[in-house]
Amino acid sequence: MSDLFNLTVEEHADYAIIRTEGYVNNLGGERIGEAADQLIEQGVKKLVLNFEKSNVVNSIGISILIEVIEKVVDVDGRICFCFLTKTIEKTFNIMGLTQYAEIYETEADARASLA
Amino acid sequence: MSDLFNLTVEEHADYAIIRTEGYVNNLGGERIGEAADQLIEQGVKKLVLNFEKSNVVNSIGISILIEVIEKVVDVDGRICFCFLTKTIEKTFNIMGLTQYAEIYETEADARASLA
Amino acid sequence: MSESHLSEAKRVTRPVVNEVELIIPMLPDMEITATQTACSVAQYMKFDPDRIDEVKMALVEAIINAFEHSKSQDGKVRIKFVIADDSLTVVIQDHGKGFEINSIEKPDITQKLKAEYKRGWGLMLIENLMDTVYIESSEHGTTLVMSKNRV
Amino acid sequence: MSESHLSEAKRVTRPVVNEVELIIPMLPDMEITATQTACSVAQYMKFDPDRIDEVKMALVEAIINAFEHSKSQDGKVRIKFVIADDSLTVVIQDHGKGFEINSIEKPDITQKLKAEYKRGWGLMLIENLMDTVYIESSEHGTTLVMSKNRV
Numbered sequence A, B: 001m002s003d004l005f006n007l008t009v010e011e012h013a014d015y016a017i018i019r020t021e022g023y024v025n026n027l028g029g030e031r032i033g034e035a036a037d038q039l040i041e042q043g044v045k046k047l048v049l050n051f052e053k054s055n056v057v058n059s060i061g062i063s064i065l066i067e068v069i070e071k072v073v074d075v076d077g078r079i080c081f082c083f084l085t086k087t088i089e090k091t092f093n094i095m096g097l098t099q100y101a102e103i104y105e106t107e108a109d110a111r112a113s114l115a
Numbered sequence C, D: 001m002s003e004s005h006l007s008e009a010k011r012v013t014r015p016v017v018n019e020v021e022l023i024i025p026m027l028p029d030m031e032i033t034a035t036q037t038a039c040s041v042a043q044y045m046k047f048d049p050d051r052i053d054e055v056k057m058a059l060v061e062a063i064i065n066a067f068e069h070s071k072s073q074d075g076k077v078r079i080k081f082v083i084a085d086d087s088l089t090v091v092i093q094d095h096g097k098g099f100e101i102n103s104i105e106k107p108d109i110t111q112k113l114k115a116e117y118k119r120g121w122g123l124m125l126i127e128n129l130m131d132t133v134y135i136e137s138s139e140h141g142t143t144l145v146m147s148k149n150r151v
């Protein structure tokens, strides 16, 4: 399963999109963390995480997302999630992530909010 | 699962198409058997069974298909299966059904052969 | 023997047919195998997809806890799905070292953002995603019993 | 204690972690739950989809045999998935009445077309869909052991 995790990064002038595919567990989370670290180091302050192809996450993966959120908050940036399953959205709400991260239905919605 | 079995019949001048959806077990098989009986009684001698939406069958279901084949053979008719999964096709071969029934890739192929 | 006695005897000997049991090895991603069984059982019970998804997420958390924390020698986690008319109960059991339930603190996002240790969400998520949760833990292992109502 | 003795002891106590066990009740369509577990285990082992599908079909047949013929009092079927490097072995076990394996005739389509009883294909299909099949049956129940190589 984990070797089925995939990730692509699309960089724009002012923000970047990370699109994931597969189980966001410790390994998937780390891959997202590394991609985000690199982008933030490059000076990117706005991130869109598109989870359209990730229907399963676990709390280990999410705790790595919290690290990413922390780093984005530290640079006064913004982080937007989109295409979350109902359960993942509910989970983010339960955990309070939504106080620090924004949730949009579609990638277009997320990008529009960053424009 | 079984209550998810569905079946539609499309009658043409010279033949009829039975399209199934769901598990072809005893219940699914019986539904096919009843539909075929009715068509044969009406004088239909050529049947196309479209299994595009049936990926799972069991040998109880298939033994009812053998009854249908018997009835078709009795009226000197023809029976064509289409959209079989590889495993179902292999199963039909193992059992020797292909001596009495024809297998086509698509419904169009099956219909063309009956024309 | 009185009538009521008889029917009592019947009730006791009637086989329990409404359980699916799954035993998985502690191997990476085996929790996904378990969620697929959960999904299949819940579909059988005609749970709606959203509720199934919540059970799956809670199950993932319970299983990775057993994998990660139990240090069980037998390397196995036992999962029981108990099918009732209006609810699905899932029992997750390991024979590991157990833990002190009362010592577990409720995580808070604002603190976690600054903290070194960002983990510690699993049990809290299970409690929020399921309708009832009961945990029993001792030096002989941990049993987590969680239920979800059909509606 | 000699070195070799020690390593032998280690080997014996090493937990068997490469097994998934599933116990299902004899309820309609429960075989589908089992095939979903099979699918998940075989995907984990990186079996290709066609071979997975063949294992699923063989498993359906073995399970419906136990459901239909075993008359088991406990109402349960135990399924073990044994993960090896190059093969998946599935063990299907019931505690029913058993049967005389040698009395089973190989079905033939031309005869079946005319015959009243059109059933009797399950074991033959299992044998053809799997790479090795072994059956043990007695008055204490039936155990069917079937393996599929990865390639």
Ligand SMILES: Nc1ncnc2c1ncn2[C@@H]1O[C@H](COP(=O)(O)OP(=O)(O)O)[C@@H](O)[C@H]1O
Pocket (backbone or CB within 6 Å): A059, C061, C065, C066, C069, C070, C071, C094, C096, C097, C098, C099, C104, C119, C120, C121, C122, C123, C124, C142
């Ligand atoms: N099955 C278990 N066996 C032993 N300890 C456990 C088990 N489940 C939970 N725990 C303990 O409870 C703590 C909190 O678990 P949890 O809320 O899931 O967060 P996390 O696993 O991220 O630490 C764990 O760190 C562990 O100490």
Ligand SMILES: Nc1ncnc2c1ncn2[C@@H]1O[C@H](COP(=O)(O)OP(=O)(O)O)[C@@H](O)[C@H]1O
Pocket (backbone or CB within 6 Å): B059, D061, D065, D066, D069, D070, D071, D094, D096, D097, D098, D099, D104, D119, D120, D121, D122, D123, D124, D142
């Ligand atoms: N688990 C079992 N318990 C008892 N009898 C069995 C079992 N499996 C198979 N049998 C016997 O073997 C026969 C042949 O089985 P099979 O080839 O699967 O065809 P079918 O189930 O259609 O009869 C069955 O009719 C039954 O008598």
